Amino acid sequence: MNWITDNIVEIIGTILGLLFLYLEIKQNKWLWPVGLLTSVMYIYVFFVAKLYADMSLQFYYVFISIYGWILWARGKQQEKELPVIRLNMNLFLKLLVTSIAIYALIAFILVNFTDGSIPYWDAFTTALSIVATWMLARKILEQWLVWIVVNSVSLGLYIYKDLNFTAILFFFYTTMAVVGYLQWKKDMLRSQAISGK
Numbered sequence: 001m002n003w004i005t006d007n008i009v010e011i012i013g014t015i016l017g018l019l020f021l022y023l024e025i026k027q028n029k030w031l032w033p034v035g036l037l038t039s040v041m042y043i044y045v046f047f048v049a050k051l052y053a054d055m056s057l058q059f060y061y062v063f064i065s066i067y068g069w070i071l072w073a074r075g076k077q078q079e080k081e082l083p084v085i086r087l088n089m090n091l092f093l094k095l096l097v098t099s100i101a102i103y104a105l106i107a108f109i110l111v112n113f114t115d116g117s118i119p120y121w122d123a124f125t126t127a128l129s130i131v132a133t134w135m136l137a138r139k140i141l142e143q144w145l146v147w148i149v150v151n152s153v154s155l156g157l158y159i160y161k162d163l164n165f166t167a168i169l170f171f172f173y174t175t176m177a178v179v180g181y182l183q184w185k186k187d188m189l190r191s192q193a194i195s196g197k
Contacts, residue, residue, distance in 0.1 A: 007165065013041030014165040021173060024136070025180045027081075027187070032069035036062055042166075049161050052114045053106050053126035060130055068137035084188040087135070087142040095131050103127035118157060125154050141188060144181035151177055 016038040023031035039061035046055035072082055087095075103123050110119035128150045135143035151174040158167040 009041050010045045010163065010165045013038055013045055014169040016041065017169045018172060021176050021180075025176065025183055027084075027139075027184070029069060029072040032065045032072065035068075036065040039065065045163070045166065049163055050115060050117050051122055051157075051161065052116050053110055053119070053122040056106075057126045057129055061133060064133045064137060068133075071137055082139050083191055084139045084141055084184050086188075087140050091140075092142075095135070099127050099131050102130055117161070121153065121157055125150050125157065139184075141181070141184050144177050144184065147177040148174060148181075 016034055020031050020034045020038055023034060039058040043055055043058040046052070046058065074082075103126075106126055107120055107123035110116040110123055116122055128146055132143045132146035132150060135146065151170050155167055155170040155174055158164075158170055
């Protein structure tokens with residue numbers, strides 16, 4: 001019983017994270033408030049684990065959850081759902097440069113100003129997560145491919161840090177990112193066929 005009490009924040013965060021993933025695949029706007037609550041839980045979890053970039057990322061998730069909720073809700077108010085779109089080469093290059101810049105900044109901060117235990121990997125997953133979440137808010141299909149990379153690497157990091165429930169969550173995240181990609185692609189193709197594009 002002490003074990004459950006000691007890990008209750010991580011357990012609740014894991015359950016909320018699974019609910020977030022389900023709502024994300026279904027393109028349900030309620031994923032955003034659930035994501036916000038998940039992030040609040042993981043601010044604490046990652047602080048305790050000394051994964052400071054991951055912890056800081058949760059603050060970003062709080063704000064991007066509000067942004068995404070507004071974007072997705074606005075589409076519903078206009079009786080036109082925000083469509084799933086493809087990533088074009090121009091935006092891909094911008095996001096690649098942005099990811100590298102964010103990675104370099106976070107890695108520099110973690111190495112020089114914290115006692116982070118795995119700063120370069122922490123910076124890597126954080127930089128890509130920032131970009132992927134922005135892509136999610138815009139409903140860009142390829143955000144799922146970025147998440148497959150992020151979630152796979154994160155799974156290994158959480159096993160290494162003995163965050164067992166979080167590792168289980170990221171196993172599901174990795175697996176379901178493949179499902180999410182296929183589902184969103186099918187929905188995108190169906191919408192394009194209906195609209196005649």
